[in-house]
Amino acid sequence: MAQLDTSEKLTILADAAKYDASCASSGAKKRDSRTGTGIGSITGGGICHAYAPDGRCISLLKILLTNSCIFDCHYCINRRSSNVRRARFTAQEVVDLTLSFYRRNYIEGLFLSSGIIASSNYTMEQINEVARCLREDHDFRGYIHLKTIPDADPALIAQAGRYADRISINVELPTTQGLQILAPEKSETQIEGAMANMASVIEDGADARRRYKSAPAFAAGQSTQMIIGADAASDRDIVHRASGLYTRHRLKRVYYSAFSPIPDASAVLPLQRPPMLREHRLYQSDWLIRCYDFSLADVTSVTDPSGMLPLDIDPKLAYALKFRDQFPVDVNRAPREMLLRIPGLGPTAVKRLLAARRYRSLRLSDVARATTSLKKLRPFIICEDWRPVTLTDSADLKALIAPKPKQLELFPA
Amino acid sequence: MTRHLIRLDAADDFDGWRSAARALAAAEVPADQILWQVGDQPADLFAPAPRPLPTPTRALTVPKGFLPLARSALLHRDPERFALLYALLLRVARQPGLLHDKTDPLCRRIDALAQTVHRDMHKMHAFLRFREMSTATGPRYVAWFEPDHHITRANAGFFVGRFATMHWSILTPDTSLHWDTETLRQGPGASVQDAAPGDPLEEVWKAYYAAIFNPARLNPKAMLSEMPKKYWKNLPEAALIPDLIAGARAREIEMIDRSRNAALAPGR
Numbered sequence: 001m002a003q004l005d006t007s008e009k010l011t012i013l014a015d016a017a018k019y020d021a022s023c024a025s026s027g028a029k030k031r032d033s034r035t036g037t038g039i040g041s042i043t044g045g046g047i048c049h050a051y052a053p054d055g056r057c058i059s060l061l062k063i064l065l066t067n068s069c070i071f072d073c074h075y076c077i078n079r080r081s082s083n084v085r086r087a088r089f090t091a092q093e094v095v096d097l098t099l100s101f102y103r104r105n106y107i108e109g110l111f112l113s114s115g116i117i118a119s120s121n122y123t124m125e126q127i128n129e130v131a132r133c134l135r136e137d138h139d140f141r142g143y144i145h146l147k148t149i150p151d152a153d154p155a156l157i158a159q160a161g162r163y164a165d166r167i168s169i170n171v172e173l174p175t176t177q178g179l180q181i182l183a184p185e186k187s188e189t190q191i192e193g194a195m196a197n198m199a200s201v202i203e204d205g206a207d208a209r210r211r212y213k214s215a216p217a218f219a220a221g222q223s224t225q226m227i228i229g230a231d232a233a234s235d236r237d238i239v240h241r242a243s244g245l246y247t248r249h250r251l252k253r254v255y256y257s258a259f260s261p262i263p264d265a266s267a268v269l270p271l272q273r274p275p276m277l278r279e280h281r282l283y284q285s286d287w288l289i290r291c292y293d294f295s296l297a298d299v300t301s302v303t304d305p306s307g308m309l310p311l312d313i314d315p316k317l318a319y320a321l322k323f324r325d326q327f328p329v330d331v332n333r334a335p336r337e338m339l340l341r342i343p344g345l346g347p348t349a350v351k352r353l354l355a356a357r358r359y360r361s362l363r364l365s366d367v368a369r370a371t372t373s374l375k376k377l378r379p380f381i382i383c384e385d386w387r388p389v390t391l392t393d394s395a396d397l398k399a400l401i402a403p404k405p406k407q408l409e410l411f412p413a
Numbered sequence: 414m415t416r417h418l419i420r421l422d423a424a425d426d427f428d429g430w431r432s433a434a435r436a437l438a439a440a441e442v443p444a445d446q447i448l449w450q451v452g453d454q455p456a457d458l459f460a461p462a463p464r465p466l467p468t469p470t471r472a473l474t475v476p477k478g479f480l481p482l483a484r485s486a487l488l489h490r491d492p493e494r495f496a497l498l499y500a501l502l503l504r505v506a507r508q509p510g511l512l513h514d515k516t517d518p519l520c521r522r523i524d525a526l527a528q529t530v531h532r533d534m535h536k537m538h539a540f541l542r543f544r545e546m547s548t549a550t551g552p553r554y555v556a557w558f559e560p561d562h563h564i565t566r567a568n569a570g571f572f573v574g575r576f577a578t579m580h581w582s583i584l585t586p587d588t589s590l591h592w593d594t595e596t597l598r599q600g601p602g603a604s605v606q607d608a609a610p611g612d613p614l615e616e617v618w619k620a621y622y623a624a625i626f627n628p629a630r631l632n633p634k635a636m637l638s639e640m641p642k643k644y645w646k647n648l649p650e651a652a653l654i655p656d657l658i659a660g661a662r663a664r665e666i667e668m669i670d671r672s673r674n675a676a677l678a679p680g681r
């Protein structure tokens with residue numbers, strides 16, 4: 001077979017990595033290259049250097065070391081039985097490509113993952129070698145996110161943590177049954193075991209850094225990804241699983257990836273993608289828990305009998321419509337937690353209102369200036385010169401304010 | 414009527430604005446008696462001759478957030494920015510809490526200026542592209558960028574911090590920056606012809622851009638809101654966008670068809 005050139009390999013190995021949603025470059029410690037011999041900096045808040053026509057941010061060089069794999073996970077384009085073209089980069093090729101892209105300001109860093117070749121340990125060693133070479137030989141100070149292989153030797157996973165800003169271990173599917181059917185060679189116990197191990201590596205690293213300034217920098221956090229719509233899991237199952245993972249392993253993020261039809265798909269899979277809005281609603285519910293002080297029970301209370309979140313309205317609005325007795329909320333008196341429950345008010349707007357109401361009593365025009373969606377929130381608030389007329393019954397109210405079905409912004413900030 | 418003409422060294426001369434504004438505000442000179450002007454260009458035919466700044470009659474204190482806000486808002490192209498900031502300065506000196514009142518029209522206008530500037534600075538961090546040129550002393554990385562506001566000098570620190578060990582130049586219509594691993598020099602504005610014509614690595618980058626795109630999730634609107642067309646001409650990968658969009662739906666349907674046939678094929 002003819003040798004593939006860099007662009008051809010890149011096409012294959014980026015194409016194989018694109019189904020992975022977890023690609024943020026945020027959350028690492030600030031640093032730059034002024035004191036070093038190489039290049040790279042972290043400025044806080046990731047930078048999206050380009051956007052693909054699917055609207056997704058391109059921040060990192062997101063590739064696989066190889067798309068060959070000895071496993072046979074049904075949802076995965078790289079599985080052993082798939083017919084795709086295979087390619088493999090050497091560690092050195094990935095290092096060169098990362099540096100060449102970085103120097104031209106195309107990327108924030110590298111997100112490296114791999115199919116499993118030979119053995120889990122061998123594959124993990126190759127991934128670590130890329131990170132080691134970038135950090136030690138080139139003093140690269142950009143972002144590195146490594147995807148680890150759950151059943152590799154814990155010492156190798158800990159080593160990955162020494163070079164990377166972020167480590168991820170994918171749970172892949174929200175339920176044990178889903179995993180058994182679709183990824184028969186993987187085990188939930190092993191995945192959660194690796195996460196628990198990584199959580200303690202991160203903890204130890206932070207602790208050592210607090211005590212000794214010169215302690216090696218360990219990964220600042222770990223994240224995971226779940227595939228949505230490839231198995232029978234309901235939104236309620238998914239939200240429960242995510243919340244358990246956040247608390248058990250102190251994850252920074254859980255990413256949801258709506259299952260995409262992949263070329264040469266396995267016959268066990270559904271043919272159609274789930275509605276993109278479903279993934280979006282899951283992210284919204286995730287935000288409600290992480291940033292809006294909602295409890296797990298609050299979020300799951302708006303699911304329907306089959307456990308699904310509504311698609312036509314966001315979960316926060318659904319909550320407000322379901323629990324009408326908690327509204328309207330007085331924006332001049334209510335505590336922060338209640339303000340955050342008002343549909344259409346995000347943490348930024350709430351902060352503004354809290355600051356402004358220290359100086360005077362807020363009127364509707366003040367609320368309008370602090371937010372972008374007055375129409376949506378008017379039925380839910382009381383202020384100096386406004387009080388909604390007798391509570392409309394929730395069905396009418398929904399017709400009045402629910403947006404026309406279309407892709408929505410994440411919560412207005 | 415006493416009027417003051419303040420000449421600032423450059424469109425982004427924050428220090429000049431600050432020292433003049435501090436003296437004028439301490440002497441309680443009203444905002445409408447000051448003309449702000451950049452360099453020698455005349456701002457007003459009837460502009461008064463420059464006169465000495467008043468001697469401050471009292472110390473001036475401002476709340477903590479004011480200077481960072483003013484530093485950003487001052488980089489906006491809006492010709493009124495100096496006067497607006499001065500008007501805000503007079504008010505916050507008397508009423509420090511005002512800065513937190515995000516419902517005050519002047520505060521909001523200045524906040525909006527600062528936010529626009531932040532976005533412009535952020536987009537420069539994101540969308541500036543270097544091209545590698547070989548020179549007698551080794552590779553030099555050259556970028557051409559057209560910012561909307563006067564942000565180039567304020568952004569220098571980002572590029573120095575990130576690319577400290579590279580030799581690079583950033584060319585813009587208003588000014589240029591040159592870094593040689595130790596010192597930063599500023600030069601005159603440039604034109605696109607002064608920039609490097611191309612870089613073979615752009616083909617590899619374009620291959621990556623095309624491959625990372627998922628045609629099953631086509632969403633040009635989301636892309637455009639973050640990467641508006643005005644940036645496209647200086648982004649090598651943007652040339653691919655029209656074809657990627659056109660081919661997307663066809664590629665998805667083909668994939669679904671193929672899996673459907675596979676599912677129906679006996680023995681698999």
Ligand code: SF4
Pocket residue numbers: 069070071072073076077078079080114115116183
């Ligand atoms: S182990 Fe990873 S790369 Fe291999 S088939 Fe499973 S999901 Fe795909």
